[in-house]
Amino acid sequence: MSRSHDLEETLANVTELVAKRLDADVCSIYTTDADQRELTLSSTIGLDSEAVGKVTMRVGEGLVGVTAERGEPIALEHARSDPLYRYFPETGEERFESFLAAPLIVQGAVIGVIAIQTAEARRFDEPDVELLKTCASLLAPVVVNAQLLALMSTSDERERGDVVSRIAVSDAVRSRQTKIRTRRSEHNVTLRGLATARGVAIGPIFRMDKPVDFGRIVYQAKADVAEEHADFRAAMTEARREIAEMRDVVRDRFGPEFAAVFHAQMQILEDKGFLLNVTQAIDETHNAREALNTVLDSYRKTFEQIEDPYFRERGTDIADVGQRVMEKLLGVRDHVEPMQHGSVVVVDQLLPAIFAQLEMDNVSAIIAEHGGQTSHGVIFARTLEIPTVTGAAGLLEEAREGESAIVDGATGTIYLSPDDALTREFEKAQHRHEVAVEHLDAMRERPAETLDGRRVKLSANAGLLADLRLVEKHGAEGVGLFRTELLALAHRGFPSEEEQEQLYQRVVEFLDPLPVTLRTLDLGGDKGIPNIGVDDEENPQLGCRSIRLTLENRHAFRAQLRAILRASTLGNLRLLLPMIGSLSELREAKAVIDEVRLELDREGSAFDRDLQVGIMIEVPSAAITARVLAAECDFFSIGTNDLTQYTLAVDRGNERVAHLYDSLHPAVLQLIHMTVRAGMEARIPVSVCGEMATNPLSVPILIGLGIGELSGTPAAVPVMKEIIRALDAGAVEADARAALVARTPAEVHAIAASRLREAGLVEHPDIGGWLLQLLDEALAPA
Numbered sequence: 121m122s123r124s125h126d127l128e129e130t131l132a133n134v135t136e137l138v139a140k141r142l143d144a145d146v147c148s149i150y151t152t153d154a155d156q157r158e159l160t161l162s163s164t165i166g167l168d169s170e171a172v173g174k175v176t177m178r179v180g181e182g183l184v185g186v187t188a189e190r191g192e193p194i195a196l197e198h199a200r201s202d203p204l205y206r207y208f209p210e211t212g213e214e215r216f217e218s219f220l221a222a223p224l225i226v227q228g229a230v231i232g233v234i235a236i237q238t239a240e241a242r243r244f245d246e247p248d249v250e251l252l253k254t255c256a257s258l259l260a261p262v263v264v265n266a267q268l269l270a271l272m273s274t275s276d277e278r279e280r281g282d283v284v285s286r287i288a289v290s291d292a293v294r295s296r297q298t299k300i301r302t303r304r305s306e307h308n309v310t311l312r313g314l315a316t317a318r319g320v321a322i323g324p325i326f327r328m329d330k331p332v333d334f335g336r337i338v339y340q341a342k343a344d345v346a347e348e349h350a351d352f353r354a355a356m357t358e359a360r361r362e363i364a365e366m367r368d369v370v371r372d373r374f375g376p377e378f379a380a381v382f383h384a385q386m387q388i389l390e391d392k393g394f395l396l397n398v399t400q401a402i403d404e405t406h407n408a409r410e411a412l413n414t415v416l417d418s419y420r421k422t423f424e425q426i427e428d429p430y431f432r433e434r435g436t437d438i439a440d441v442g443q444r445v446m447e448k449l450l451g452v453r454d455h456v457e458p459m460q461h462g463s464v465v466v467v468d469q470l471l472p473a474i475f476a477q478l479e480m481d482n483v484s485a486i487i488a489e490h491g492g493q494t495s496h497g498v499i500f501a502r503t504l505e506i507p508t509v510t511g512a513a514g515l516l517e518e519a520r521e522g523e524s525a526i527v528d529g530a531t532g533t534i535y536l537s538p539d540d541a542l543t544r545e546f547e548k549a550q551h552r553h554e555v556a557v558e559h560l561d562a563m564r565e566r567p568a569e570t571l572d573g574r575r576v577k578l579s580a581n582a583g584l585l586a587d588l589r590l591v592e593k594h595g596a597e598g599v600g601l602f603r604t605e606l607l608a609l610a611h612r613g614f615p616s617e618e619e620q621e622q623l624y625q626r627v628v629e630f631l632d633p634l635p636v637t638l639r640t641l642d643l644g645g646d647k648g649i650p651n652i653g654v655d656d657e658e659n660p661q662l663g664c665r666s667i668r669l670t671l672e673n674r675h676a677f678r679a680q681l682r683a684i685l686r687a688s689t690l691g692n693l694r695l696l697l698p699m700i701g702s703l704s705e706l707r708e709a710k711a712v713i714d715e716v717r718l719e720l721d722r723e724g725s726a727f728d729r730d731l732q733v734g735i736m737i738e739v740p741s742a743a744i745t746a747r748v749l750a751a752e753c754d755f756f757s758i759g760t761n762d763l764t765q766y767t768l769a770v771d772r773g774n775e776r777v778a779h780l781y782d783s784l785h786p787a788v789l790q791l792i793h794m795t796v797r798a799g800m801e802a803r804i805p806v807s808v809c810g811e812m813a814t815n816p817l818s819v820p821i822l823i824g825l826g827i828g829e830l831s832g833t834p835a836a837v838p839v840m841k842e843i844i845r846a847l848d849a850g851a852v853e854a855d856a857r858a859a860l861v862a863r864t865p866a867e868v869h870a871i872a873a874s875r876l877r878e879a880g881l882v883e884h885p886d887i888g889g890w891l892l893q894l895l896d897e898a899l900a901p902a
Contacts, residue, residue, distance in 0.1 A: 564595025600831025
């Protein structure tokens, strides 16, 4: 399907594939018009091909129309006897008895329907329905891209404008806030952005934003127009090769889950409409460069009218691909010049392609004029532990090639051309940090054990294959939380079972025999993506998110469970269900797990029959009823980020109330205490996997409450270990009892800070200075 991208061929390939996969006599695809009021038969195998493009129906008319109207599948063993059945004689469908259809949904809107029919009566079971729904979810974004590319293929400007005006009906793109920047001076030019990835770096500026001025490149068109066509085709081929190489590099470095970001660009280069438009323009102008410019400019103008961010991004993809093709046509070689070791890379946006283009061993930091803290590129940088600042307004205007720069990723501060005094100050800080990391990592084999012999397990949180090397580097004892939703975020929708199984298999094999805890998809809330049907919720954090979302999307949930179970054969895998709020939710999720186990059994697929199933305690109702829940699961993992947010009714992303967010609030500690007691009574392990696990002030309190495992960022593991090794279990148990009766978070902070000081940690040669600063800030009056 990914290799044919004009709309007609794409749909034809899909219908043939689905018909074979589901053993159906008919597979048809119906697409909506721009107003989403009518459906048209756009492709079929099994019905009369003459009906394609001619048979139309209103949304709500007939079985196909009702599928679109309801936005959910319809399965009928005897379709013709159903009162909703509508006969279209042009299709020749009177000989088909059974019917199964699923909607194609993008951005919460139905853009079409895929339907199968059989001549013999057939009762479609749940796996059939789920398979068709999976096909529909994978097909929908492909159809959207193909439709947009088909739109570009028309030469009728009025038609383009009409379609664009209909697309541009969603919320406008929010304008960025402009930041005030200082005027350029010769030294200590200070820029501030977002603290994106921690660390300090000092090095020369290396600018990647230097655009090629195509207007200054001499291009002599060939006398023979056939040669112009040949040059354009060669440029397309070379661009495809280059993007494929970048995709492969990213796959090797970061895993297959993020190679998906290059699929859209490959789809454009393989689109016949794009090729046809340029080919026709070459025939008219006899100049490949002029023809490509004309087509790209036309595309750009069209997409600039679209306000919806999802669709506007397709225009960005096309512009990026067009730039690449133009470079190949004009013979512009890869203009990323060799960089010095320790360079500070300056970019406009932190894009994934950067990590394929650069020798990352020479990069000491990355700074970007635009962008936030959650993009794919940012995740890559954080995974590689590269100090990063994004959203630094004025950077591209101020930064000079080769000048020295200091990047403080912890504060989001950039200093250009720092003077000697400032450089010496940061060189000392950088050296202390590097020495401390080396010392701590060198002692990674030492156990995390208190002075009186209590053992605490230290695990790492991860979400990428590249994270796994950090697990070993920093001495973690496994992965206490693997976030599977990063794959879905990369795909902008639910990933396929096969892709998930490949990823999970690689994770467990890499870490074997260390344990891995895989959390099922935790989407919705602040991790909203298109194509999952939860757009525009009034209060997404309290809406259809996490386990609620997956239970509503059974086909996606079952696909993930099948992938997890099939990857569990080594016996080092555990399954974690997020945001369980009640016993009924737990039982419903476990029932689906049992169904999938039986299904795999019938297929003869191998899996770990003793796979442990645990739940995250991250809503107050789960903590309060922990005794009930403990009787029906194998372990607890306390997600303190959401537990704190829900307990205190504080959105930590809201600047006006973020100061009220504190995981050491006595109310949060009471809920953790209740959870630990329930776990002890049921004899199941209890861990903490939120940010609280790596907060030095929290460590003595959590150990005192009886937490047996802490899971956090890999780089924090050595620091957590040093703190634990300086504590006495009996003393911190007394601290925890005092914290439970404290009246304010400040009182808890004081208890924890006093313990860390008494343990001598502020004199620790590696973490003492940093810890002292943290304690002073924690105890400072508000």
